[in-house]
Amino acid sequence: MSTFKAPKGTYDLIPPVSATYLAVREAIAAPLRRSGYGYVETPGFEDVNLFARGVGESTDIVTKEMYAFETKGGSRLALRPEGTASVLRAALEANLHKQGNLPVKLWYSGSYYRYERPQKGRYRHFSQVGAEAIGAEDPALDAELIILADEAYRSLGLRNFRILLNSLGDKECRPVYREVLQDFLRGLDLDEDTLRRAEINPLRVLDDKREAVRKQLTDAPLLRDHLCDACKAYHEEVRALITAAGVAFEDDDRLVRGLDYYTRTTFEFVHDGLGSQSAVGGGGRYDGLSEMIGGPALPSVGWALGVDRTVLALEAEGVALDLPSATSVFAVALGEEARRILFGKVTELRRAGIAADFSFGGKGLKGSMKDANRSGARLTVVAGERDLAEGVVQLKDMESGEQRAVALDGLLDAVRAELA
Numbered sequence: 001m002s003t004f005k006a007p008k009g010t011y012d013l014i015p016p017v018s019a020t021y022l023a024v025r026e027a028i029a030a031p032l033r034r035s036g037y038g039y040v041e042t043p044g045f046e047d048v049n050l051f052a053r054g055v056g057e058s059t060d061i062v063t064k065e066m067y068a069f070e071t072k073g074g075s076r077l078a079l080r081p082e083g084t085a086s087v088l089r090a091a092l093e094a095n096l097h098k099q100g101n102l103p104v105k106l107w108y109s110g111s112y113y114r115y116e117r118p119q120k121g122r123y124r125h126f127s128q129v130g131a132e133a134i135g136a137e138d139p140a141l142d143a144e145l146i147i148l149a150d151e152a153y154r155s156l157g158l159r160n161f162r163i164l165l166n167s168l169g170d171k172e173c174r175p176v177y178r179e180v181l182q183d184f185l186r187g188l189d190l191d192e193d194t195l196r197r198a199e200i201n202p203l204r205v206l207d208d209k210r211e212a213v214r215k216q217l218t219d220a221p222l223l224r225d226h227l228c229d230a231c232k233a234y235h236e237e238v239r240a241l242i243t244a245a246g247v248a249f250e251d252d253d254r255l256v257r258g259l260d261y262y263t264r265t266t267f268e269f270v271h272d273g274l275g276s277q278s279a280v281g282g283g284g285r286y287d288g289l290s291e292m293i294g295g296p297a298l299p300s301v302g303w304a305l306g307v308d309r310t311v312l313a314l315e316a317e318g319v320a321l322d323l324p325s326a327t328s329v330f331a332v333a334l335g336e337e338a339r340r341i342l343f344g345k346v347t348e349l350r351r352a353g354i355a356a357d358f359s360f361g362g363k364g365l366k367g368s369m370k371d372a373n374r375s376g377a378r379l380t381v382v383a384g385e386r387d388l389a390e391g392v393v394q395l396k397d398m399e400s401g402e403q404r405a406v407a408l409d410g411l412l413d414a415v416r417a418e419l420a
Contacts, residue, residue, distance in 0.1 A: 009116065009124030015326070021127065023321050024310050025109050028129040028152040035148060037107040037131055042086040044111070048078040053292050054085035054261050056201060065114040079113035083130045084261070084286065084302055085293065091134055092295040102135035103300070109307075121277030121309050130283075132302035134290075139234050142265040142285060142301050143241035149269060149281060149303055150247045156310070157319040161280060163248065164268045166223075166255040167235040168203070170287065171263070173228035178202055180221050188216045203256045222253045231264060238265055261286040265301065271309070273316030280313055281305030329356040329415055330377035332368040334384035342383055342393070345411055352412055354419070372398065379418055381411065 006012050013021055048068045055061050067079040080086050087106055091097060096104045109129045116122055131148070133141045146163065153161055169177060185198040185205055194213065198205050206217060227235070242249055249267075257266050266284030274280070283303025290298035314321070331346050333339040342358070349356040357375055359368035365382075372380045383393040388408070395414055396403040406414040 007124070009118035011123065011125070019323050019326070020311055020314075020321055021307055023323055024156065024307050024314075025127075025129055027156045028149075028305055028307075028310075029107060029109065030155070031148045031151045032107040032131050035105070035144065037105040037133075040087055040090055040106040040108050041110065042080070042083075042090050042108070044113075045077045045079050046086055046089065048076040050085050050089055050293060051078055051081060054088075054289050055082060056204075056261070061114060065116055067113050067115060080110075081112055081114050083108055083110065083112065083128060083304055084132060085289070087130070087132050087302075088134060088289055088295070088298075088300065089293060091132075092290065092293070092298075097135050097296070097298055103138075103141060104134040105132075106134070107131045119277070121274055121312055123308060127307035128304045129307060130302060130304035132300060134300040135298045137287065137299035139237040139265075140241060142238045143245070145283065145301060145303055146238075146242055146249075146267055147245050147247055149305060152305070153269070153280075153310070156314060156321065158271075158310075158313055158317060160273060160317055161269055161271045161313065162250055164252040164255050164270060165239070165242075165249045166252050166266050167227060167231055167264050168256065168262050168266050168284070169223055169227050169231050169264065173226055173231055174223075174263075177221070177223050177226035180226065181206075184220055190216070206254055207256045217254075220254075224253055234264055257282055257284060261289040261292065263287045267303070269305065271313040271316065274309060274312055277309065279306075280309040325355070325376045325378065327355050327357045327375040327377040328419055329354060329379045329381060330359070330372040330375045331356065332359045332365065332372060332380060332382045334365060334382070337385060338383045338388055341388060341408070342381065345381070345393075345408075348412060349415060352416075354412075354415060379415060381415075383408075 051066060052062050061081050066081050068076065070076055087108055091104055091106065107130065111125055111127055113125055115124060118124060131145060133145065150163065168174065181202040182198060185202055190198070190213065194205060194208065206220065208214065255266055255268055257268065262284040264285040264287065268282035269280050270278040271280050272278060281303060285299070285301040287299040289300065290296060329349055331342045333342040346356045346358045357377065359371050363371070378398060380396045380398055381393050382396060387393055391408050392405040393408055393411060394403055395406045395418070397418065
């Protein structure tokens with residue numbers, strides 16, 4: 001046993017489970033690639049103020065969950081707790097918005113970090129795939145991203161998820177609602193921290209998960225009753241486009257999400273088979289975030305989908321992904337000359353695009369065939385001195401058990417024919 005273990009609230013991805021995570025990431029990314037989104041990768045840590053300004057100083061993420069530290073040079077940095085602020089910062093720094101092709105459409109994949117109480121579906125280190133469309137105010141963009149996320153989940157075989165949709169208004173109508181909501185919250189029996197949060201960002205109180213608070217919010221004023229005409233029209237267009245695409249959703253008047261930068265469209269993907277950690281992804285429009293972090297006005301929209309929770313959702317529905325075998329051909333060499341020659345053949349197969357592996361370590365036939373079985377290979381190539389003297393190798397079908405001699409020079413063609 002090693003002296004060291006993974007830190008509390010984290011996990012290691014190792015085979016064969018890691019193959020499922022890779023397949024989920026690929027499935028989420030595939031519709032984005034087909035829709036003009038380019039890949040972006042940002043550092044695992046950023047200036048702490050990037051998240052304080054963008055995510056919001058009143059949010060639990062910034063006040064309780066963010067891993068912040070001071071470097072040896074005196075800089076204040078934080079492990080990234082979410083992806084949007086980092087991606088927008090990278091786009092602004094590279095002046096992607098000045099290249100005349102708006103919106104800038106980007107997707108990303110990576111690990112994120114929050115100091116939370118570890119439980120199933122909620123970790124201190126977690127994986128997400130996200131997408132951002134930067135620099136355009138268009139309900140079709142909001143609809144596109146929701147539709148692409150729905151397509152990604154369905155391509156994996158998920159069916160029991162729901163899309164919750166709401167509008168948070170904009171800088172014109174939200175201040176009016178903010179005052180109405182604050183007046184309502186001041187009349188409730190709330191603790192000092194919650195009342196303080198209500199003064200900074202009252203919408204955050206609507207996201208409170210404590211039952212004692214939620215009971216008091218039953219009669220809270222609804223933002224939909226205070227939306228301006230422009231926001232109402234925008235939201236109705238988003239709803240119409242999603243509906244026309246055949247994507248089902250539910251209107252949720254109390255959906256606010258946990259980040260301060262959202263405006264207008266906000267949405268969440270939930271799966272009822274995951275218990276309390278039901279959200280598998282979500283996002284929305286963040287038209288003012290660029291200005292919050294020192295950039296120009298760039299209306300934008302995006303989402304992030306949790307890889308960890310998507311895997312849990314697949315398990316909850318009993319969906320087993322059809323994953324390709326890591327190895328198609330396994331080579332077993334008997335004798336030093338055979339090892340040299342078969343190792344060369346394995347290299348040839350790999351260069352031809354065929355997944356091939358080799359029995360390393362000088363094991364005998366019995367031990368090597370056990371390795372072949374464990375590899376999951378469809379075919380095993382076996383050769384000893386007598387085979388090589390005759391210019392052949394033995395090609396065994398591991399499913400049927402049938403074995404035949406094939407010419408050494410024709411091994412690649414024989415393997416291709418068997419795997420076709």
